[in-house]
Amino acid sequence: MKLTSKGRYAVTAMLDLALHSKNGPVSLAAISERQDISLSYLEQLFAKLRRTKLVRSVRGPGGGYTLNKEPQLLSVGAIIEAVNENIDATKCQGKADCQGGERCLTHSLWQNLSDRISDFLHQISLQELMQKRDVKEVIGRQNCFKTAFRANEIDVLQMLTSKENV
Template identity: 60%
Template sequence: MKLTTKGRYAVTAMLDLALHGDQGPVSLADISARQEISLSYLEQLFSRLRRQKLVTSIRGPGGGYRLGRPASDVFIAEVVDAVSESLDTTRCGNKGDCQNGEKCLTHHLWSDLSDQIHQFLSEISLGDLMNKREILQVADRQSRRHSGTGSETINTERLSDQAPV
């Protein structure tokens, strides 16, 4: 299974938003700079995320985006699903026509794997990821680099010694 750029970038951008959202609305330009994702690509992704109410937009000066609900209630599978990303590992797109119009010998194996992956991502929230030491360290480094002054940092009080997800 290969999660494409669309799903990866959507999750990355949503995690960035969750990590920086306590400071007010987050602009897509800031996410773009920190994560090195094209601004136009983020605009496309956030349009889809907004339609699914995973984010809300705030217009005007100082505007940007906020999570549509608490980070602990936003699950990774929802983010991937919102951008129409397929987590399907079958060759046929789970249509069951992988071999001359019929299911191939291993169709059920790959279909079950797709279900397991989706279930796994359904159990991980942005809040879970925000509490991972490794993620907070990377986010802090990105914030320092992005601000240019080294003064903007991530709140690391929520650091956890839990095993990485």
Template identity: 60%
Template structure:
């Protein structure tokens, strides 16, 4: 995968902003402190996020950043793309020249995986992440003997024919 810390940090920082939304503009120094991300790195990321109209800045004393849209309107894939990240499982960056100037044997498999990951991330909004954050994890629920909050689909083993 080619999702680097740039994409991860951007999602983390924007999620932090979403969690603290409604408290006035949020200073990048506060996000940096809470999330353990370099302030200068956050400044670079937020410049890109601002250009893509995901966040807006407020200048002056008490200034900082706010989300530019509602949390249910901002998708994780959009945040990752805003900081010039790509979720790509192919060796060739999707160009199809991974083997002797043509596609390798598994090119379509990795390309399909890349598309599936993008589609998955494009279905998840900041609102979903904020709401999920307040719920116990599966491991926490197992310890207290409850059913998981978010039911995970379990893949069923494929049925082999009797002659196999």
């Protein structure tokens, strides 16, 4: 069993969206920049998230994505399922044909583990993640870094334009 980058990135992007959508739609480019996830990969993930109606797109200037439900109604498990991520600890993908077409000795153990993981992930909402202290610290750091980076960009541009004018 392995949670791939698809599921991890989908949850990360949805959490970023939830944290930044207070002021309107959030662009995938902004999520990509903050979370260091490829823009083209985000586009693929958000196409799936849109098809499953977890997000909606807003076109035009200032467009982007918004959550289609309140954060307390969106579970981590639903996000992972929306991008076709499978968290299954069985060798047979739950079909019980693990050993020569028959149930193996430990099938029930691995099936129970899969069920518990699924239950656990479906019990965690985006709202709960948004309220975690470590999430708030990370988002604060990301926002400060972005502000500092933009300020340095402006300083460099001002230096360049002032030298050109001399």
